[in-house]
Amino acid sequence: MKTTSFPVIPYGRQNISEKDIHAVLEVLHSDYLTQGPKVPEFEKKMTAFCGASHAVAVNSATSALHLACLALGLGPGDTLWTSPITFVASANCALYCGASVDFVDIDPKTWNLCPIKLEEKLHQAEKQNRLPKIVVPVHLCGQPCDMEAIHRLSLKYGFSIIEDAAHATGASCKKETVGNCRYSDITIFSFHPVKIITTAEGGMAMTNQKDLAEKMALLRSHGITRDENAMTQPPDGPWYYQQIDLGFNYRMTEIQAALGISQMDRLQEFIKKRQQLSQRYSQLLKDLPLTLPFCLPDYDSAWHLYIIRLQKNQISKSHREIFEALRTEGIGVNLHYIPVHTQPYYRAMGFREGQFPEAENYYKEAISLPLFPDLQEADQNRVIDALNRVLGMGQTHKT
Template sequence: MIPYGKQEITQQDIDAVVDVLKSDFLTQGPQVPLFEQSIKFAVDAEHALAVNSATSALHIACLALGVGKGDVVWTTPITFVASANCALYCEADIDFVDIDPSTYNLSAENLKKKLQHAKENNLSLPKVVIPVHLCGQPCEMDKIHALGQEYGFAIIEDASHAIGGKYKGNPIGNCEYSDITVFSFHPVKIVTTAEGGVATTNSKELAAKLDLLRSHGITRDSSLMVNDSHGGWYYEQVDLGFNYRMTEMQAALGVSQMSRLHDFVAKRNALAARYDELLKGLPLITPYQIEDSYSGRHLYVIRLKINEITITHKECFEQLREKGIGVNLHYIPVHTQPYYKGLGLVFSQLDEAESYYKDAISIPLFHAMTEAQQDEVIKVIKEVLV
């Protein structure tokens, strides 16, 4: 089976983790700061805070921005559920903005219309908007940022798919158009730490808040304490935080992997360009890329032209898997999940997201993929569709 995504672990990565296992620190040692430094350097951000998952990063990002009961967060329905769940963890409400039919990202135009409608009808405006860079392709962040300035919402970029990518010539994660950016390092992502996440920001205040929240709300910084220190052992809990820390083993793997980030992304882009050519003429739509961007190419999503083929979406998916092609679907629209339906909220005008779900398929793409494997994927797609 050719998987839709797969990590690449080298001897360099293994040695880095083994060195940590032989060291004095398995947690809260020097590797996490080194990993954070590698992220800051790669994305040109002032601060990077490593945690145990991107879900944890999204959660504390919302908390750092003051999201709580009575607030509402808006995001895209075509994303992993964590992009929406993070608002619910904070007891806030969630709503969705429909996707762009070409990029499948949260549509800046639909966001503008939804904001105008909310303001004109005295409906709740979002405290935070979370655009998701689906497949690694950036959203139209300049337009979303301008709307944030106009309507007063903060922005968390969910860049779980997008490390190594660029928007208008600048690295995704530099927070030019957002308050906080979140990355994921799950094994199928571009860079892996097994499990792990990072939040970047250019705000000293937000970085300090994120730092507290990832480790129980505890500090040894006297400037943050309420009382005078009782001695060298003294610490204070000054906020209600969580145990979201990243381990030293994860961070060491991340440091090693980050040294190859640009090679990973370049290989993914080369494979995607090859797919674009080899899939021409088939009854499907290949991914559209916006100008002034460089995608991390985490995923390669095709959309079937259902009216031009003799099998259903489900049949195509199943036949591809039966023939050894490990396809997947990213994602089931979040608002259609039973839990979200049970919230009693009304989600409307998400037609593009629901249309996407009816014909989208993620085909294999990973930086260790060979052209022979890619040729096999193309061969089987042709067998199934033609």
């Protein structure tokens, strides 16, 4: 297969400044590499930004999802519902707790979990006494779900809500920042290198409920406490600690937290650049046989991803041919995501194709284009020109 002589443009990439490096070096020269002052400082910075009461920093968003489920009491006999178009962690977190998983199909315009389909499914589940304990809406690409509608349904049907905002650090809905938990019990963020800000690996759980925050903080560190008020018996001495629950080693390190604190200072800069690049994509791709991202009025996406969908009835090549041709051109496209219910592990549980048709149609058409703050216009032009060539449009970008 012919390959380009140009360097590959990745679909995502972290931005690390000298200030970030200095922040990490300061920790390396300090007395604490873990369980020091930086993690609480990072948590405080996130609560101030989001407007939530509590934050619990952990080593990944997957860990945050797991702890959130445990804090909300998810266990055997319970069910969690989420979107099929997400990374598998949004569903796996239920299985970690011994619970079951089901899915709600996506909205054909926003590609997020559809509130209308959610209401229809809840109505049927109530008749069968099979209502979910937790619903996990996923803010795909950084665009918030319709949380007001989902929250109204939670009040009627009695389920808890975990917002999977792994893509949505810095996003907002009607001027309210994602992570304030106004319409959810817990919101989780990811700080993986390709996300909006990074701690290398890392995650955060936000909540306004003190008991949930305390439970997650306890479970992230083996279920061990040194708080005398939480102990089940008087301490033997000042050295004493107790394990009062079965927890995990999900702690964030001081090194990660220091990087996160430094990255937070440029969060708005990152969001602004992603917005500008996304607007430019939308302007320069509007005449191609593509379905471009749709944003709800008064919703501000964090633009973690810029996903296009092929209008296949107007294109002679297959989805795979276009994807592979773009890769050959040095465009590091990706696909977010393969519907979770079609994965072999979930098929073995009884899920099958045809259950969630909108998600399956999305998968047959979606391609993620390169998008990150350091993406230069010249490289973005390469992406646009490559798309024109591959789609057989024979035109180049307009400046």
